[in-house]
Amino acid sequence: MQKAKICAVVILIALLMSRMGRAESPMIDSLMAQLDLMASAPDSAMERMGDSIASKIEANPNAVAGAIIPELNNSKLTDRQLLAYIWALSFTKDSAAVPPLIDLHQKHSSESVRFRCLSVLADIGGNRAGDYLLSRFDSESNEDTRYYLLNLLAQMQYEKALPRAAEILKVDPQKLYWQPIFIFGKMGDKGVPILLGSLGDKSKNVRMNAIVLLGQWLLSPAAAAPLKERYWQEKDRDCRGLILSAMELVSTDTALSRSFFEDVASKEKDKELAQFARESLDLLKTQRESIAQAAGPKTPSAEKFQIEWSELYKSTGLRGNYDSLAVFSTYNDEPKLKELREHILQRNSDEAMGDYMRVNNIILTNRILLGEK
Structure with missing residues (x-):
């Protein structure tokens, strides 16, 4: 009797799952049809259709991934269809898509398809995707492609890529300032140790980029003491000026800031830098009142x-x-x-x-x- 009851329960579960699958299938079929329609539409229309399709994918990600992954090997698909299917996988966040995307990247002849595979690997994330992107970066010699790959790794905040990210600090901050901003801005606080370690680099470009990132962009309180110490070691006038600007932004310790700017104002031989420090001291006296007035009333919720x-x-x-x-x-x-x-x-x-x-x-x-x- 007990065995019969168990068998009945198993059969009931199987029937329910079968019905769920059949109910789900029309939704998946409809979504696949929409992806095909999007692939055939002009680029401007594709963007408008994208938000609606993405919401439907996010509502049932595993089922969508299960339908799309086998299609990646369909030789009858046009490149635009394949691009649409790969794009859709980014909203599933399904790690099962990583191996077939890697395989597709290695085998497909279309550059746009290959680059889309890399982008979606970053969207899905995980160690396997990160390791593959890192291996591509290490084997790539083209500077633009290396930046593209590093940008994807930064998007993932893939910590294994941080030592490689240091090379982006070598760029001329007058010409390619945006590259370090996007790489380390996406890495966030995880990139602070690399930047702190670059404050004494022999390259002026590296030092300038590190100072600006720590100060203007990351607003890193952890940089306050190292920047204060570095100021008196730094020989380059431009870098010392950047440190002064950064110290206005990074320190959450008013006493430390006041002590630093007082030292610079009294000991710095460069008149313009000393004047900068005196103006920073004046700012410290009134910043709370000035910012409160500019910000207006706050009603935290x-x-x-x-x-x-x-x-x-x-x-x-x-x-x-x-x-x-x-x-x-x-x-x-x-x-x-x-x-x-x-x-x-x-x-x-x-x-x-x-x-x-x-x-x-x-x-x-x-x-x-x-x-x-």
């Missing part, structure tokens, strides 16, 4: 902050209200704000850098107004 944050994050900073995000945020929201600014840089545009700075302004304001006094 965890719930409202999360709503604004989610809208901005989902759209990589394109939709949402930065002013509201600032009003509802608190000092304790800094980790979430850092996560947002790193994500915004995935747009890889000048405008993204501007929006990154808008988030930095919120972080700075919260540190000065709401942080420890």
Whole structure:
């Protein structure tokens, strides 16, 4: 009797699963048809269709991945269809797609398909995807492709890539300033140790890029003491000036900042740098009042902050209200704000850098107004 009951339960489960599969199939068929339609549409229409399709994929990622992965070997697909299918896999985040994407990248003749495979591997993430991208970086000699791969690894915040990321600091900050910003801006605080270790590098480009990243972009409090020490070791005037600018942004210790700028104002032989330090001292005296006046009243709300944050994050900073995000945020929201600014840089545009700075302004304001006094 007991055995019969168990068999009945197993049969019932099998029937239910069968019905679920048949109910799911029309949705998958419809989605695949939409991907085919998107592949045949003009580029402008593809972008409009993308958001709707992406939402449907995210609602049932495993089933979508299960339908698409076998199609990657379908020789009858056009390149545009294949590009659409690969693009769709990025929203599934399904690690099962990593091996077939690697295989496709190695075998396919189309450069656009190969590059799309690399991009989606970064979107899916994980050690296997990261290791493959890193192996491609190590075997690549073309500078543009090396940057592309490093940018993908930074998007993943793949820590094994950090030693390789140091090479991007060698670029001329007057010409290719944006490359270190995108690489280390996406890496976030994980890149701080590499940057701190570069403050004494023999290359002026490396030192300048490291100082600017630690100060203007990452706003790293961990850099305050090393930058203060480095100032008196640094022989290059431009680098010393950048350190002064960085120290206005990174230190959360008012006493440390005041002591540093007082020393520079009294001991620095360069008149312009000494004057910069005196102006920084004057700023310290009034910054809390000035920023409070500029920022306006704050009404912190965890719930409202999360709503604004989610809208901005989902759209990589394109939709949402930065002013509201600032009003509802608190000092304790800094980790979430850092996560947002790193994500915004995935747009890889000048405008993204501007929006990154808008988030930095919120972080700075919260540190000065709401942080420890």
